[in-house]
Amino acid sequence: MPSPPISGGAAADRIADTSGTPSRTIHGEPANVTAFVVCRFVDRGLLVDLRANPDGPPHHPGQVAEVCRREDLADLVAADILLGPEQAAARLGVRRVEFDHMVRLGWVRSPQSIEVRFGTSRAGAVDVALYTTASVDAIVPTHPEVDWEQLRTVEKGRRSPLASLRPQPAPVPA
Structure with a gap:
């Protein structure tokens, strides 16, 4: 590898910079691009975890750059916020x-x-x-x-129409 691996946080920062989505907390607002988003990219096969540590896997900077060039990057990030x-x-x-x-x-x-x-x-x-x-x-x-x-129009203080519903049992695999 010509460049050393980068952390999930650094990968999130690069993705945020490319997509124009903030990655840091500003005025108490939650971050949009986080290491969680990067882990979801690993789950989708878009990035490879270079070691078996789920808390902070390093990533290949070339792969991160490739992900940053995707036209659907903003949609991918938005799905995992x-x-x-x-x-x-x-x-x-x-x-x-x-x-x-x-x-x-x-x-x-x-x-x-x-x-x-x-x-x-x-x-x-x-x-x-x-x-x-x-x-x-x-x-x-x-x-x-x-x-x-x-x-969407139920007034404050009114019982929710969903209150009377019961969870459906999970379907039994055939």
């Missing part, structure tokens, strides 16, 4: 309670969570599940049985 539950609900145009029901029903799953601390004590720490933009965007087309317009 992580959203918190509030952001996911806002993206769907529903209240947070509706999104919480979607999670309970198994319509969307979290690939990653982060620990958020309140104050300096560990006692104030909570884990917040994160969801990929692609998985959130897939909810509406996957559930045409839901009246999405009605769901």
Whole structure:
């Protein structure tokens, strides 16, 4: 290799620079291109993990440059941006309670969570599940049985139409 391998964070920075998507936290906003996005690129076969350490695999800079030249790079990055539950609900145009029901029903799953601390004590720490933009965007087309317009207009204080639904058992493989 003519150049030394680069970290997932450095690969994320290069992808962010190319796609024009911020990779660093600005004014408390979550990052858009993270090492998680780079790991998803590895899962898709777009990049190769040069060692078996999932926490910080080095990547071939030439492969990163090749990925950065892809015309669909912005779409690839956008699909793997992580959203918190509030952001996911806002993206769907529903209240947070509706999104919480979607999670309970198994319509969307979290690939990653982060620990958020309140104050300096560990006692104030909570884990917040994160969801990929692609998985959130897939909810509406996957559930045409839901009246999405009605769901988006349920007023604060009203019971969610999703509250009475029960999770469907996973299909048994044939």
